[in-house]
Amino acid sequence: MAMKSLTYFAVLYLLALTLPLAIASDPSPLQDFCVGVNTPANGVFVNGKFCKDPMTVSADDFYFPGLNIAGNVNNAVGSNVTTVNVNNLGGLNTFGISLVRIDYAPNGQNPPHTHPRATEILVVQQGTLLVGFVSSNQDGNRLFAKTLKVGDVFVFPEGLIHFQFNLGHTPAVAIAALSSQNAGVITIANTVFGSNPRIDPNVLARAFQMDPNVVRDLQNRF
Known part of the structure; x- marks a missing residue:
């Protein structure tokens, strides 16, 4: 029983150590640099970009x-x-x-x-x-x-x-x-009132507790 408890707490401890890494926005690099380009050029795809050939990288990059x-x-x-x-x-x-x-x-x-x-x-x-x-x-x-x-x-x-x-x-x-x-950026007013296609005004009217005609006016502005 004592061994099971020890194992349980050991697992919790390891999860606590690794969780911050798992939820990080961007992963840590595994090389000195990986200059991003939009087309493959003797490189690999990393974080949404292809890595430029390191031998062709310059200060301008x-x-x-x-x-x-x-x-x-x-x-x-x-x-x-x-x-x-x-x-x-x-x-x-x-x-x-x-x-x-x-x-x-x-x-x-x-x-x-x-x-x-x-x-x-x-x-x-x-x-x-x-x-x-x-x-x-x-x-x-x-x-x-x-x-x-x-x-x-x-x-x-x-x-x-x-x-x-x-x-x-x-x-x-x-x-x-x-x-x-x-x-990334999400501008609240543009997103809510300027979506394409438009959100049903009745949905926004209830969410914001306002008249649907006011919602339509705001949608026209955006």
């Missing part, structure tokens, strides 16, 4: 210029996200990281959205931002919000809805790192 250039914020939400991920910097393949620059017009926002595959850490470079995220249903949908100034840092947990809003009357800039080579 790990280089991305122009993150100092402001993005165009002349749009409905007043913000622009410049993304540096595996799709435009092949050297990031298998490394589990990516980077974005976010520009905000005065009163502009990066609207509520979620990254399904990454935690995000953001630092303010210019301006003043109101930022926050909302916990899941099981944690009571609590809002965690903070006003950030230049040099302040805030973390948005993986998969949770979050946002940033420029409180100032001048442009703002933030840099954020994400724990995935391709974090």
Whole structure:
């Protein structure tokens, strides 16, 4: 009986050690680098990309210029996200990281959205931002919000809805790192009201407790 109990707890202990690895967003690399390309060239398929022949890899495969250039914020939400991920910097393949620059017009926002595959850490470079995220249903949908100034840092947990809003009357800039080579993004309003084909307005009307005509109007906007 004692031996069975010992085995039981040993299995639980091993599961506790391995579980964090099993749920990691991106697997750890097993080589120095695997520069991602879109076609096979004497390589293998890894993390959605073919590995470039290591003998043809150069410094340019790990280089991305122009993150100092402001993005165009002349749009409905007043913000622009410049993304540096595996799709435009092949050297990031298998490394589990990516980077974005976010520009905000005065009163502009990066609207509520979620990254399904990454935690995000953001630092303010210019301006003043109101930022926050909302916990899941099981944690009571609590809002965690903070006003950030230049040099302040805030973390948005993986998969949770979050946002940033420029409180100032001048442009703002933030840099954020994400724990995935391709974090993905789901903008809530676009997803719910701008799906293709449209979600039945009666479904959304009941979910949001609003008139179906209001839902149809929102769908037309997106």
